[in-house]
Amino acid sequence: QSVLTQPPSASGTPGQRVTISCSGSSSNIGSNTVNWYQQLPGTAPKLLIYSNNQRPSGVPDRFSGSKSGTSASLAISGLQSEDEADYYCAAWDDSLNVLFGGGTKLTVL
């Protein structure tokens, strides 16, 4: 059971906007930044959002991140079939450990 809580699944139709939540506590998300990773089937994870809401170069602006208190969210607008993947949130805790959420499997219907 992961310390960071994500819904196990999410879905949407092409063009829709979907959000994935990530809930933690004061010792992790509440006091540290959140990063999001996308893992396409059979591949290594890839950085999607860092420092709560920053996009690495090459990541489309359809992807956005936010954080409030001890929770964070990833939003995907204009959903595309290639967005079908597993999404993980991550944050450091105050004991210098990295915590990952359990992952959310996104299905594009």
Next chain:
Amino acid sequence: QVQLVQSGAEVKKPGSSVKVSCKASGGTFSSYAISWVRQAPGQGLEWMGGIIPIFGTANYAQKFQGRVTITADESTSTAYMELSSLRSEDTAVYYCARGGIAARLVGWFDPWGQGTLVTVSS
């Protein structure tokens, strides 16, 4: 552009050890942390520990303390993760990933290695 290339798949017996390598190319190696993350079949991501090569001291997740050793060789830009006393539950893909902030363990992971499958079976 930094690239991380890991060693190949391993099959190990229970009770033995495995050492996985992660070679960096195309960028600065010594001042950025290298972390190790594993993923059991069908499961999520689990951080094992990390090291900043220029400092040489590793930080480990409590779950793996005493069983994992992370090292780095600046001369070859290669990081290593050795896991001992292997059991079937250690069957997983092991990834290395570079930290995003120079000289700091904390931060995001980018890029990631391609992963190394370690199978523990008698």
